[in-house]
Amino acid sequence: MKSTPVDAALRAIESGLVVSCQAAAGNPLRGPHHMAAMAQAAAAAGATGIRAEGADDVAAVKAATGLPVIGIRKTGDPGVFITPTYADAESVVAAGASIVATDGTARPRPDGGDLATLIEQVHDRLGVPVMADVDSVEAGRYAHECGADLLASTLSGYTGPGAVPDAPDIALVAALVAATPLPVVAEGRIRAPEEARAAFAAGAFAVVVGTAITNPMEITRRFVTALDLPEGAT
Ligand SMILES: CC(=O)N[C@H](C=O)[C@@H](O)[C@H](O)[C@H](O)COP(=O)(O)O
Structure with missing residues (x-):
């Protein structure tokens, strides 16, 4: 299986907060506009990279910060919805992403394609590393076999029938670190610095935090829910 080396973009996010x-x-x-401002604020405070969705946001974030961007395109479909196709990957790399993240599970992809082919195409045609967003150790092993350059715990808790758990899946980070030689990014429901520290202690290559930093609507909702206040219109 062809695989690009872990390149400068990966080294730039190593041990850092994305x-x-x-x-x-x-x-x-x-x-x-707003996502670029968010990214600038994060960069000013020490973020080592930005994860952004869609070509317009990727381009704006890249121009505003110059930081390495993990680009994704979400389709909103049920099932595989994070950068499902090569066209999705191409669009965010053309906009400035230096890493592409994609669904790294073995679930059927909407275009009937397969992960190994997508990764090979991204390597050959776009020359950037591929981060596989996985939900389990099995998916991590599968993504490794398919040629992924790094793994992320992004999809843990989001692919099964049950409710999404509250806590981040640090155990999966540790299990992925043990299961393959690939760098493992901790991502998903990390809300506190102690959780990020636990992820690094579990062997994480980098930590991605989203909602807790960049989603005031969800942060507000957490307060409202915790305080048992009436919810707003959205
Ligand atoms: C499951 C899924 O669609 N995750 C997405 C992946 O890009 C985003 O919605 C998350 O915000 C991101 O992973 C960061 O996680 P958190 O916002 O929990 O810190």
Whole structure:
């Protein structure tokens, strides 16, 4: 299986905090202007990289910060929705992403493609590393076999039928570190510095934090819920 070396973009995020600057539909902060400002704030405070969604946001974030960008394109589909196709990957790399993240599970992809082919195409045509967002050790092993350059715990808790857990899956980070030689990024529901520290202690190569830093709507909702206050219109 062909695989690019871990390149300068990966080294640039090693042992650092990557801030995910994403705003979904319905979030008033959606759009490149706000996401670039979020990214600038994160960069000014010491973030070593930014995760951003869609070509417009990737380009704006890159121009505003110059930091390495982990680019994704979300389709909103059920099942595989994080950068499912080569066209999605190409669009965010053309916009300035230096790493592409994609769903790294063995679930069927919407275009009928497979992960190994997608990774090979990204390596051959775009020359950037591929981060596989996985939900389990099995998926991590699969993504490794398919040629991924690094793994991330991003999808833990999001692929099964049950409710999304509250805590980050640090155990999965540790298990992925043990299961393959690939660098492992801790991502998903990391809300406190102690959780980020635990992820590094578990062997994480880098930590990605999104909602807890860049989503005031969700942060507000957590307070409102915890205080048992009436929820707002959204
Ligand atoms: C499951 C899924 O779609 N995760 C997405 C992946 O890009 C984002 O919605 C998350 O915000 C990101 O992973 C960072 O995680 P958190 O926001 O929990 O710190």
